[in-house]
Amino acid sequence: MVKEITIIRYGHREERDKRVTSHCCLVARAFGAKRIIVCGPKDKGLEKSFDKVNLNWGKGTSLGASGNWKAEIRKQKARGAKIVHLTMYGIPLGRQIEKIRKEKKVAVLIGSQKVPREAYGLADYNVSVTMQPHSEVAALAVFLHELMQGKELEAKFRGAKIEVVPQERGKKTKKRF
Amino acid sequence: MVKEITIIRYGHREERDKRVTSHCCLVARAFGAKRIIVCGPKDKGLEKSFDKVNLNWGKGTSLGASGNWKAEIRKQKARGAKIVHLTMYGIPLGRQIEKIRKEKKVAVLIGSQKVPREAYGLADYNVSVTMQPHSEVAALAVFLHELMQGKELEAKFRGAKIEVVPQERGKKTKKRF
Numbered sequence: 001m002v003k004e005i006t007i008i009r010y011g012h013r014e015e016r017d018k019r020v021t022s023h024c025c026l027v028a029r030a031f032g033a034k035r036i037i038v039c040g041p042k043d044k045g046l047e048k049s050f051d052k053v054n055l056n057w058g059k060g061t062s063l064g065a066s067g068n069w070k071a072e073i074r075k076q077k078a079r080g081a082k083i084v085h086l087t088m089y090g091i092p093l094g095r096q097i098e099k100i101r102k103e104k105k106v107a108v109l110i111g112s113q114k115v116p117r118e119a120y121g122l123a124d125y126n127v128s129v130t131m132q133p134h135s136e137v138a139a140l141a142v143f144l145h146e147l148m149q150g151k152e153l154e155a156k157f158r159g160a161k162i163e164v165v166p167q168e169r170g171k172k173t174k175k176r177f
Numbered sequence: 178m179v180k181e182i183t184i185i186r187y188g189h190r191e192e193r194d195k196r197v198t199s200h201c202c203l204v205a206r207a208f209g210a211k212r213i214i215v216c217g218p219k220d221k222g223l224e225k226s227f228d229k230v231n232l233n234w235g236k237g238t239s240l241g242a243s244g245n246w247k248a249e250i251r252k253q254k255a256r257g258a259k260i261v262h263l264t265m266y267g268i269p270l271g272r273q274i275e276k277i278r279k280e281k282k283v284a285v286l287i288g289s290q291k292v293p294r295e296a297y298g299l300a301d302y303n304v305s306v307t308m309q310p311h312s313e314v315a316a317l318a319v320f321l322h323e324l325m326q327g328k329e330l331e332a333k334f335r336g337a338k339i340e341v342v343p344q345e346r347g348k349k350t351k352k353r354f
Contacts, residue, residue, distance in 0.1 A: 020196055023312035030309035057309055089341055089348040092330050120346050130329055131341040132207035132234055134318075135200035141306075141315030142322050152307055153269050164266055164308040169297050171266040 002147060004105045005033040006076055007061075007140065010069050010119070011112040012040030023137045024110065025050050029060035031144035031152045033108075036061055039069040040112075058157025073109065073122050081105035082124040086139045087115070090126030097146045100125060108143065110136040179324060181282045182210040183253055184238075184317065187246050187296070188289040189217030200314045201287065202227050206237035208321035208329045210285075213238055216246040217289075235334025250286065250299050258282035259301040263316045264292065267303030274323045277302060285320065287313040 007028045012021045021038060025046070028036040038046070042065045050063050066072045073083055082103045100106065109119060120126055129139040145152065156163070165172040184205045189198045198215060202223070205213040215223070219242045227240050243249045250260055259280045277283065286296060297303055306316040322329065333340070342349040 016196070019193070020200070023197070023314060026309075026311040027315045030307040030311040030315075053310060060309075087348075089344055089350075091343045091345060094327055094330050117347070120348070123346075126345060128330075128341070128343060129318075130207040130332070131343065132203075132237075132332075132334070133230060134203035134207040135314050137200060137312050137314040138204045138207075138318030141312070141319050145319050145322070150271055153271050153305075155307070155309075157309070164305070166268045166305060166308065167266055168268055168303060169300075170294070171264075171297070173266075 002101060002103055002106050005144070005147070006081060006107040007033050007036040008069065008072050008076070008107055008109045009036060009038045009112065010109060010115050012038045012043065013112070014041055014043055017112050020112065020137060022046055022049065024140060025061070025063055026053065027137055027141045029053065031141060032148050032155065033061050033144065035064060037064045037066050037072050039066045039072060056161050058160030060157055073107070076107035079105065081107040083107050083109060083122060084125045084127055085109040085119055085123035086129060086136065086143055087120070087126055088128050088131055088133060090128040092128050092131070093143065093146060096125055096127050101147060106147070108140065110140050112136065179278060179280055179283050182321070182324070183258060183284040184210050184213040185246065185249050185253070185284055185286045186213060186215045186289065187286060187292050189215045189220065190289070191218055191220055194289050197289065197314060199223055199226065201317060202238070202240055203230065204314055204318045206230065208318060209325050209332065210238050210321065212241060214241045214243050214249050216243045216249060233338050235337030237334055250284070253284035256282065258284040260284050260286060260299060261302045261304055262286040262296055262300035263306060263313065263320055264297070264303055265305050265308055265310060267305040269305050269308070270320065270323060273302055273304050278324060283324070285317065287317050289313065
């Protein structure tokens with residue numbers, strides 16, 4: 001069973017990728033990853049808004065930055081993590097997920113700009129979430145959803161100041177401030 | 178069984194939402210929706226790049242625009258579609274998906290800016306994909322993945338000029354030009 005999930009986001013162009021990288025971080029957190037490493041220039045705005053989510057909604061994923069994606073992959077490998085590269089060119093998710101669920105540590109590589117060819121060789125698994133062009137945010141979410149077998153859907157976060165109380169209509173929250 | 182899926186994207190601010198709306202359109206297509214209606218100003222750039230994807234990768238989803246999200250919902254209801262509003266405040270996906278799978282036509286409402294309170298009342302189902310703040314792109318993908326029961330993962334698109342040939346390492350495509 002997977003006990004530790006790391007996300008490595010390859011590339012982050014501060015202006016162009018701002019909202020998409022932020023969505024990647026939020027998905028990593030909502031779907032149970034331990035950490036996300038954004039490879040690109042340090043983005044103070046991103047860190048600040050993500051900290052605020054962890055503060056209000058409960059401590060989830062930690063956010064780190066790295067200037068060198070390859071060093072990050074090597075580091076994860078040295079820690080015993082298997083590298084899962086999400087790419088539309090890989091082997092379909094349904095054929096690989098059972099095997100991946102048996103790994104102890106998993107590091108998931110997702111792109112923004114085109115990921116260098118090298119990544120395909122460094123990965124232990126190249127996994128496609130559909131064989132169509134779409135979104136790294138979507139691919140990450142569906143992959144983690146399958147990895148977690150849906151357990152993330154009703155997960156509670158420790159230390160949350162705000163918590164949703166599910167409603168058929170409207171919005172209800174519990175607040176602890 | 179659901180035979181027709183429409184996506185209604187509430188709000189699209191041309192500069193700020195450009196890439197995220199584009200991801201929504203691509204996810205709608207990759208995960209089997211018939212159409213996506215973007216409610217906001219017409220965005221020629223978005224249409225052009227989406228047309229290109231349909232042209233190269235096979236005809237999937239059609240993209241429409243609407244100036245009035247509520248009129249769009251009424252129109253879908255009149256056509257017999259049930260409205261599914263994806264919101265972190267709704268009832269968790271796992272508790273609702275079986276019932277929704279039995280509907281014939283489904284229109285999925287996703288936000289960008291905050292969706293007006295009214296939407297919660299207009300919806301037949303308010304559904305949460307985790308109870309945490311994250312991404313409408315991710316919520317849409319996981320919802321459609323569950324609705325399709327994973328059938329989208331290896332779906333082929335008619336008339337595709339380019340098709341992925343899944344590989345353990347590297348990229349391979351079949352091209353018909």
